[in-house]
Amino acid sequence: MTTITIELNGASHAVGQGKTLHDLIASLDLLGKRVAVAINREVVASPRWQKRVLRPADRVEIVVAIGGG
Amino acid sequence: MNLNDTPTEGPDADAAGAASAGLTIAGKTYASRLLVGTGKYRDFDETRAAVDASGTEIVTVTIRRVNIGQHANEPSLLDAVPPSQFTILPNTGGCYNAKEAVYTLQLARELLDGHPLCKLEVLGDEKTLFPNMPETLKAAGALVKDGFDVMVYCSDDPIQARILEDIGCVAVMPLASLIGSGMGILNPWNLSLIIEQARVPVIVDAGVGTASDAAIAMELGCDGVLMNTAIAGAREPIRMARAMRLAVAAGREAYLAGRIPRRFAASPSSPMAGRIA
Numbered sequence: 001m002t003t004i005t006i007e008l009n010g011a012s013h014a015v016g017q018g019k020t021l022h023d024l025i026a027s028l029d030l031l032g033k034r035v036a037v038a039i040n041r042e043v044v045a046s047p048r049w050q051k052r053v054l055r056p057a058d059r060v061e062i063v064v065a066i067g068g069g
Numbered sequence: 070m071n072l073n074d075t076p077t078e079g080p081d082a083d084a085a086g087a088a089s090a091g092l093t094i095a096g097k098t099y100a101s102r103l104l105v106g107t108g109k110y111r112d113f114d115e116t117r118a119a120v121d122a123s124g125t126e127i128v129t130v131t132i133r134r135v136n137i138g139q140h141a142n143e144p145s146l147l148d149a150v151p152p153s154q155f156t157i158l159p160n161t162g163g164c165y166n167a168k169e170a171v172y173t174l175q176l177a178r179e180l181l182d183g184h185p186l187c188k189l190e191v192l193g194d195e196k197t198l199f200p201n202m203p204e205t206l207k208a209a210g211a212l213v214k215d216g217f218d219v220m221v222y223c224s225d226d227p228i229q230a231r232i233l234e235d236i237g238c239v240a241v242m243p244l245a246s247l248i249g250s251g252m253g254i255l256n257p258w259n260l261s262l263i264i265e266q267a268r269v270p271v272i273v274d275a276g277v278g279t280a281s282d283a284a285i286a287m288e289l290g291c292d293g294v295l296m297n298t299a300i301a302g303a304r305e306p307i308r309m310a311r312a313m314r315l316a317v318a319a320g321r322e323a324y325l326a327g328r329i330p331r332r333f334a335a336s337p338s339s340p341m342a343g344r345i346a
Contacts, residue, residue: 030135034147067107
């Protein structure tokens with residue numbers, strides 16, 4: 001399988017060509033978790049994850065809520 | 070204001086009525102005037118126990134990258150303090166410019182199903198964690214325009230507070246002293262100036278060290294107090310959370326009751342008339 005390299009939370013990450021954002025989230029076991037995602041600093045709402053095909057050098061950010069003041 | 074050292078008339082009747090009804094932020098009314106952070110606790114059980122003991126209805130959280138490869142079934146903060154039970158106030162802790170802060174809150178809004186309430190804090194430097202006000206104003210403007218209900222951490226400068234209000238922030242949150250310092254209410258006079266003019270809730274954010282600090286903030290006429298380290302860093306956080314709940318309530322009651330003036334003269338509490346011999 002051909003892979004492409006994206007940036008995931010600041011580190012490089014290989015994904016299969018043609019994979020979607022939804023595929024990536026699933027591969028990380030994060031489906032159904034309370035996370036938010038942005039690509040290239042644009043928020044991608046969860047209903048759009050299936051349609052968004054990952055492209056080389058996409059900068060993907062996946063965030064959660066943690067303790068803070 | 071009790072700082073004037075005159076018997077206060079207390080807040081006017083309308084304000085008092087609204088006060089006893091609770092704290093209203095962006096159209097929602099809360100019985101508790103204490104807002105608490107969720108940082109620095111030992112674990113989520115302790116976080117939840119402290120939140121419960123504080124009686125708060127609004128808890129702050131921060132937004133961070135997921136640890137990739139971390140066990141996905143680890144407990145999460147929002148399981149311990151679920152949005153179904155609390156108003157979650159995402160902050161921009163760690164942001165040093167407007168761009169980072171706006172981006173962080175856009176992610177937070179997505180994370181919280183479109184919930185627009187947020188706490189904006191744009192920090193100036195790591196030594197003081199003082200707000201960078203030019204960047205704060207820039208971010209506040211962008212967020213309000215984008216439909217956020219912005220509660221804003223700011224300097225205790227009445228002019229900055231007024232500008233933030235004019236921009237459309239739903240609460241102004243001046244620091245009482247440096248974040249996490251526990252130094253208490255260092256400039257009650259500035260806070261009073263802000264409170265006097267404000268048309269939105271004024272919430273002391275940062276600096277509270279112990280219960281008396283929270284009570285002083287409320288006696289000045291603040292609408293609420295936001296704290297994290299004072300509770301989480303106490304030797305017994307859950308007991309301190311309870312102390313803060315009582316202090317905020319006591320301070321509010323004292324504010325509404327109207328304190329006696331300070332004067333450097335004694336005044337007997339017992340009548341002089343009818344003394345024996």
